Amino acid sequence: VGATNGHAIGIDLGGTKILAGVVTREGEILRRHERPTPIDSQAGLLEAVEVAVTELLDDSVSAIGFGIPAPIDQKRGRVFLATNIPLTDFDLRDRMRERFGVAIGLDNDANAATIAEWRAGAARGATDVVMLTLGTGVGGGVIANGAPFRGGGGAGVELGHVVLIADGPPCQGTCTGRGHLEALASGHAATLAAQAAFGPDVDAHELVRLADAGDAQAQEILQRIGALLGSGLASFANIFNPQLLVIGGGFGVAAWDHLIPAADRVLRRDALIPARNEVKVVPAELGTAAGLIGAAFVAYEALDAAL
Amino acid sequence: VGATNGHAIGIDLGGTKILAGVVTREGEILRRHERPTPIDSQAGLLEAVEVAVTELLDDSVSAIGFGIPAPIDQKRGRVFLATNIPLTDFDLRDRMRERFGVAIGLDNDANAATIAEWRAGAARGATDVVMLTLGTGVGGGVIANGAPFRGGGGAGVELGHVVLIADGPPCQGTCTGRGHLEALASGHAATLAAQAAFGPDVDAHELVRLADAGDAQAQEILQRIGALLGSGLASFANIFNPQLLVIGGGFGVAAWDHLIPAADRVLRRDALIPARNEVKVVPAELGTAAGLIGAAFVAYEALDAAL
Numbered sequence: 001v002g003a004t005n006g007h008a009i010g011i012d013l014g015g016t017k018i019l020a021g022v023v024t025r026e027g028e029i030l031r032r033h034e035r036p037t038p039i040d041s042q043a044g045l046l047e048a049v050e051v052a053v054t055e056l057l058d059d060s061v062s063a064i065g066f067g068i069p070a071p072i073d074q075k076r077g078r079v080f081l082a083t084n085i086p087l088t089d090f091d092l093r094d095r096m097r098e099r100f101g102v103a104i105g106l107d108n109d110a111n112a113a114t115i116a117e118w119r120a121g122a123a124r125g126a127t128d129v130v131m132l133t134l135g136t137g138v139g140g141g142v143i144a145n146g147a148p149f150r151g152g153g154g155a156g157v158e159l160g161h162v163v164l165i166a167d168g169p170p171c172q173g174t175c176t177g178r179g180h181l182e183a184l185a186s187g188h189a190a191t192l193a194a195q196a197a198f199g200p201d202v203d204a205h206e207l208v209r210l211a212d213a214g215d216a217q218a219q220e221i222l223q224r225i226g227a228l229l230g231s232g233l234a235s236f237a238n239i240f241n242p243q244l245l246v247i248g249g250g251f252g253v254a255a256w257d258h259l260i261p262a263a264d265r266v267l268r269r270d271a272l273i274p275a276r277n278e279v280k281v282v283p284a285e286l287g288t289a290a291g292l293i294g295a296a297f298v299a300y301e302a303l304d305a306a307l
Numbered sequence: 308v309g310a311t312n313g314h315a316i317g318i319d320l321g322g323t324k325i326l327a328g329v330v331t332r333e334g335e336i337l338r339r340h341e342r343p344t345p346i347d348s349q350a351g352l353l354e355a356v357e358v359a360v361t362e363l364l365d366d367s368v369s370a371i372g373f374g375i376p377a378p379i380d381q382k383r384g385r386v387f388l389a390t391n392i393p394l395t396d397f398d399l400r401d402r403m404r405e406r407f408g409v410a411i412g413l414d415n416d417a418n419a420a421t422i423a424e425w426r427a428g429a430a431r432g433a434t435d436v437v438m439l440t441l442g443t444g445v446g447g448g449v450i451a452n453g454a455p456f457r458g459g460g461g462a463g464v465e466l467g468h469v470v471l472i473a474d475g476p477p478c479q480g481t482c483t484g485r486g487h488l489e490a491l492a493s494g495h496a497a498t499l500a501a502q503a504a505f506g507p508d509v510d511a512h513e514l515v516r517l518a519d520a521g522d523a524q525a526q527e528i529l530q531r532i533g534a535l536l537g538s539g540l541a542s543f544a545n546i547f548n549p550q551l552l553v554i555g556g557g558f559g560v561a562a563w564d565h566l567i568p569a570a571d572r573v574l575r576r577d578a579l580i581p582a583r584n585e586v587k588v589v590p591a592e593l594g595t596a597a598g599l600i601g602a603a604f605v606a607y608e609a610l611d612a613a614l
Binding site for chain 2: 071073080081127128144145149151152153155156157158159161162163164165166167174175176177178179180184227228231232234235238239240241242243266269270271272273274275276
């Protein structure tokens, strides 16, 4: 099998699970593998990754791609600072290339999910796309002028860490920033607001369930988060002028009905012409598979660049 | 004279003045022309533009570029919605091409200034740059991966209209948004804060003069604006991961000493690794000539694309 018509393995290296699959150039998953992510040591994590690859590897595989929850140093092929997994300052690309002898691509997990939705999901056919993945945290990706956009050194785009309320509430983890989108319009932010309103046992999932069941206070909390999300979407519309704003992630999809009407109203107020009239907000289509499918597209990108 | 070694005319089409010049590919201004901008009618504006061009035009000129204070529809060669000049929904590129028979480039004025600083000013040699022009309003431009970045349809980047305080104070003019950078960290915002503190006769210029003379209240107002600016700079650092953040514009340059120490502190707090440690904030170098020099570079870009 020649390099250009081989398949790629995509690996979504999450803080909880390693989701891996053999994926065609059309984004079809041929085989899958899933295992828990060992987070106690780098050696344990690498072993699990290599077992996942080995389970899927055959002669048809020409490239392997990784989606990683961290900013990526594309020049050196490593992560800058991983919060949820023990991989900081490790030459992942070199190690995987030596180990498996195929083209290796690395990308931020939200960039990978965005590429997947663009090539095989909700944003097929668009040339300019901004996607936000609203989970516990917030990731983001950009397609600009028909290609993935990653900013300087490939370390962007960290759309979850755009300031939405200057000097506002702090982020979690290693981020020292205040008032970032992630601190205001994430599943984590929803959990904090739910606990303030309903007590310590209520999290974002339960908040959405209450809102779905008609609880006015729960609906109002989610609408308030939606309005903040709308201001963030307007910022991205004014910067990138995309055709589509794609909303994915577990919290984003589950709370869609409560978040998006409020978000859309504020988006139309805070965005400039032409985006104000033209940009569309759409839900992601690929669900939890977006990360591994996108990682495979990143693998194909590395393969094609190497040829 | 062949097309590739001809010169370009750059025209900075401001709300007050038309600044025009013949500019070399190195960014050197050979001849200049300046006249007031007629803003009463489109016909009067076009006549003034054509007189400015005619004053400068000779056989060495192969292209003309315009920097315009509005989002540009690059596909159709017109402005989407101009606030300060009567040019909305007019086919400027076609008209100028017919009139003068040379390659025509259009761009947003802040994009043009950014290109000028990148090719011939403070950001020479950098591959990834974000520039803000802090005047009465706020413009912005981006160089990404060694090329001007304009977003979908060429209508970006409107960095002055990124939300910095969700649901915050309104913009001026046709923008319906709230809490945009332009409403919080511009010369206009400084004038409003100065008038609240010192009375109706004090504007941004006088505020800076007071701060320079040691007035603690004036210094504090500018530091507060600087802190807001720092949050905005952090957003752009997290999105684009640039090597340089360039600050230009009349207010930005005049108030530099008061704004930037506060901005830099907040920038380092709100930005992620790697930008947090690596990005530099530098002043623009080309002053009021940046717009016309950049417009000439946009002309060369149009010329080279047409060959």
